[in-house]
Amino acid sequence: MTLVAWVVALVTGRREVALGALTGWWLLSAVGLLLLARWLPSASKHAKDKATDAWGSGAGLSLLGHVGMVVGVAYFTYVTFTDRL
Template structure:
C-alpha cells in the first residue's frame, strides 16, 4: 500500500471521528466523569471541518494552484493540530478521579467507557502526525 493511499484512508477516518464526536457530545448529558465546556467540542467540530475542507483541497488541487499551494497546506495542518488538541481535551472528561466525592463515570448508548473516545482521538493524533509528515516530505 502506498503512502498517499494511507493518507486518504486516514482522512476518511478523521472525517468520521469529527462527525461522530459532534453527534456524541451534542447533548448536555455526555458520557464521562466530568463535564467539559461546550466550546471544546464546538471548536473540535469547526476546526475539524475547516481542516478537512482545506486538506481535501490540498490533496486534489494541482500544486501550482492557490489551493494546492503551501499557504493552504500549512493552514490545513494547523487546523488539524487544533482539532487533535481539542480531541485530547475532550478525552480529559474520562480522567480517573479519587476521593469520597469523586463523580462516577456516566455512560451513554454508544459505549460503556472511554474506549471509543480513546480510539478516535488518539487515532486522530497519529493521523495528524502522518498528515504533517506527508505534507512536509511532499508525499502528497
C-alpha cells in the first residue's frame, strides 16, 4: 500500500499523498530495524556463544537491507520536504 501511495504521489505530484506515504515508509523502516535487533547478541545466562557469520548469512546482509531502507526513506523525506517532488 505504501509503495502504491508513493507511486501515486510521484505521478500526480500531490504533497498530501506523499506525506501519507512517508508515514508508511517510516513505519516500515522502524519495523525493519526492530527485526534487525533480533540479531543483537544476548548477555543472558542461557545465551549461546556469539557465532560468526558470512556475508550472505546472518546479520550482515540484513544490516545492509534494513539500514539501506532507512537511508532511502530519509532521502524520500528530503525530496518531499524540499519540494523536489
